[in-house]
Amino acid sequence: MNRVRRTFFTQAAAGVAILSLAPGFRLVELAVGKSDDEPVSPSVRWGMLVDTSKCAQGCTACVEACNEEHGLYGFGRAESDAQWIRKMELRDEQTGKTHSLPMLCQHCADPPCVDVCPTGASFVRDDGIVLVDKHICIGCRYCMLACPYKARSFIHEELNNQRPHAPRGKGTVESCTFCVHRVDKDLTPACVEACSAAGHGALIFGDLNDQRDPVAQKLRDLPSTQVRDDLKLNTAVRYYGI
Amino acid sequence: MSSTACSRLIACLILTLFIWLEQAGAQISGNSRAAELEQCVEPTALMRKSHMDFLKHQRDLTVHQGIRTRKHSLLECIACHAEKAANGEFIAINAQGQFCQGCHAAVAVSMDCFQCHAARPEPSAMLTNHISITTADLDSAR
Numbered sequence: 001m002n003r004v005r006r007t008f009f010t011q012a013a014a015g016v017a018i019l020s021l022a023p024g025f026r027l028v029e030l031a032v033g034k035s036d037d038e039p040v041s042p043s044v045r046w047g048m049l050v051d052t053s054k055c056a057q058g059c060t061a062c063v064e065a066c067n068e069e070h071g072l073y074g075f076g077r078a079e080s081d082a083q084w085i086r087k088m089e090l091r092d093e094q095t096g097k098t099h100s101l102p103m104l105c106q107h108c109a110d111p112p113c114v115d116v117c118p119t120g121a122s123f124v125r126d127d128g129i130v131l132v133d134k135h136i137c138i139g140c141r142y143c144m145l146a147c148p149y150k151a152r153s154f155i156h157e158e159l160n161n162q163r164p165h166a167p168r169g170k171g172t173v174e175s176c177t178f179c180v181h182r183v184d185k186d187l188t189p190a191c192v193e194a195c196s197a198a199g200h201g202a203l204i205f206g207d208l209n210d211q212r213d214p215v216a217q218k219l220r221d222l223p224s225t226q227v228r229d230d231l232k233l234n235t236a237v238r239y240y241g242i
Numbered sequence: 243m244s245s246t247a248c249s250r251l252i253a254c255l256i257l258t259l260f261i262w263l264e265q266a267g268a269q270i271s272g273n274s275r276a277a278e279l280e281q282c283v284e285p286t287a288l289m290r291k292s293h294m295d296f297l298k299h300q301r302d303l304t305v306h307q308g309i310r311t312r313k314h315s316l317l318e319c320i321a322c323h324a325e326k327a328a329n330g331e332f333i334a335i336n337a338q339g340q341f342c343q344g345c346h347a348a349v350a351v352s353m354d355c356f357q358c359h360a361a362r363p364e365p366s367a368m369l370t371n372h373i374s375i376t377t378a379d380l381d382s383a384r
Contacts, residue, residue, distance in 0.1 A: 034308070036309070036310045036311050036312070037309060037311045038309070039303075039307035039308060039309055040307060040308040123306065125306065125307075125308065126307070127308070131305065133305045133306065134358060135301060135305070158357075159358075161360070162358065162359065162360045163360060163364065164317055164320070164359075164360040164363060164364050165317075167358040167359045167360070168358055169357040169358030170357065172358070180308070184308050184310055185310075
């Protein structure tokens with residue numbers, strides 16, 4: 001390639017990069033939702049901010065909504081029953097300050113569950129949602145051991161009456177999907193909706209990559225924390241107030 | 243048995259298999275929505291032979307890429323082929339004599355789909371707009 005052409009291409013590439021990467025400026029506005037036949041886009045990264053100052057102690061609206069949405073039910077064994085989101089009550093022993101917060105799959109950008117999965121069943125979807133493809137999950141449970149958040153459950157028993165949009169079955173591992181079936185239809189996850197309906201509004205869901213999205217704006221303005229940030233997993237669920 | 247005779251026998255068995263399949267071919271009857279339609283989303287012969295390939299292809303697209311088109315979706319198969327009992331409730335599609343089970347029992351092929359997937363449509367408000375495939379939709383899909 002001659003020198004003139006090479007210079008032209010370098011400058012053109014730089015120009016395109018500047019135009020498209022300037023913060024808050026887009027040549028083409030992003031579409032609000034995707035159509036059914038469109039694959040998810042890596043330009044989106046779904047995430048959640050948990051405002052623990054608004055999360056009410058003893059309230060389990062998010063957990064109940066999740067159980068209802070995905071048809072989760074137990075067998076009376078709390079240690080092994082499926083649980084996609086759980087409420088935790090924390091207390092600082094020195095000061096006595098208490099926090100209430102939901103713990104769920106943190107949808108890491110570099111998830112340990114995906115690293116250890118021997119079949120490729122655990123994967124990160126292009127829009128950042130961490131999922132289990134149960135068609136290829138062999139139920140080895142390596143991911144459950146690898147997850148620092150204890151976010152995954154193994155199904156030990158045969159299940160009945162699954163919801164049509166939430167297939168689940170014996171011998172596979174499962175966890176929060178950010179309500180992927182709802183997100184694909186431009187709805188927010190069931191827990192977020194339930195938290196708002198309960199009047200707390202402690203959960204904010206949206207596109208972390210879109211600077212105009214309320215979740216991205218809040219995360220820019222508020223000091224937020226990643227649980228176990230020492231592991232550098234780049235979680236999509238961030239906490240405020242802990 | 244010589245290898246020629248053996249291969250002839252296998253060929254015969256394969257040929258008769260198609261006849262069995264035709265005979266076993268699910269009887270679309272009863273009060274399912276499918277019973278009112280002339281043809282499925284693909285020609286009947288193709289559906290009988292390749293429905294599992296369509297489903298497998300679609301499942302990978304849906305789980306990994308979030309593509310949720312309705313034409314080859316298991317949810318739509320069930321929505322359209324499920325029959326209703328006298329009390330108005332849907333009968334599981336893998337129950338004895340129902341659409342999936344009828345044919346799979348005849349050809350002795352087990353179905354794993356319904357270990358995880360719901361075998362009947364949900365008459366909830368959330369799904370009513372989703373399971374409304376019509377004759378016009380099928381025409382446009384062809």
